[in-house]
Amino acid sequence: MIEFSHVYKTYPGPVHALKNIDLNIDKGEFVFLTGPSGAGKTTLFKMISAYDIATSGGVKVAGYDLSEIKDGQVPYFRRKIGVIFQDFKLLKDRTIFENVALPLIIRGDKPMAISRRVSEVLEQVGLAHKHDQYPEFISGGEQQRTAIARAIIHQPGVLIADEPTGNLDPRLSEEIMDLLERVCAQGTTVFVATHDHDMVKRRKKRTLELRDGMIVGDTK
């Protein structure tokens, strides 16, 4: 589902953010990505989500060869993946319902189908009662669950989450991880970057460790 072969990413400077990354993550796997600040985690996620391209090497995700993808194909590729950003990126002037519905609106689904699916997913993340609220009037944990709902609404094959529990208290963090595990159990490949080593230990999932742009550990 996610395949890297000899991937390098060099930013101007030059900063060698990723060095010779070889990686294979199968359909339905749940994988943690750890590593100190600056190790290259966000860069790796940008390669997976086609927000940036590798300097060299091969990247294949959800059936797309991202080293050769044309600009026009990127929106179609994005429909196969879900991304949860560190800072949620919710639209302030849209309700929770509208934020979550966005990927389906962009895809051109019919209003009835959108309404049904959004209600289902808001129920799943425990936010049905907040559907007409605006993001700034709900808690951080609720905003995070809204971001997750938006990322899974179109049933993506791959879900990547960059520090999804970064600013949450331990109880909420556990709830979010339970939710991500349930998404994975439904067949989505889930890849989560985190600094929370205690949580990684408790969850006993495959864990990749990045350091200085290189994979220095893989518990698989």
Ligand SMILES: Nc1ncnc2c1ncn2[C@@H]1O[C@H](COP(=O)(O)OP(=O)(O)OP(=O)(O)O)[C@@H](O)[C@H]1O
């Ligand atoms: N656009 C850019 N231009 C130049 N250097 C960059 C750019 N983006 C990231 N870097 C550098 O690449 C390296 C990897 O950064 P990256 O953001 O991937 O790390 P990270 O592991 O996600 O860190 P954090 O845990 O702090 O989010 C760092 O040295 C960073 O300064």
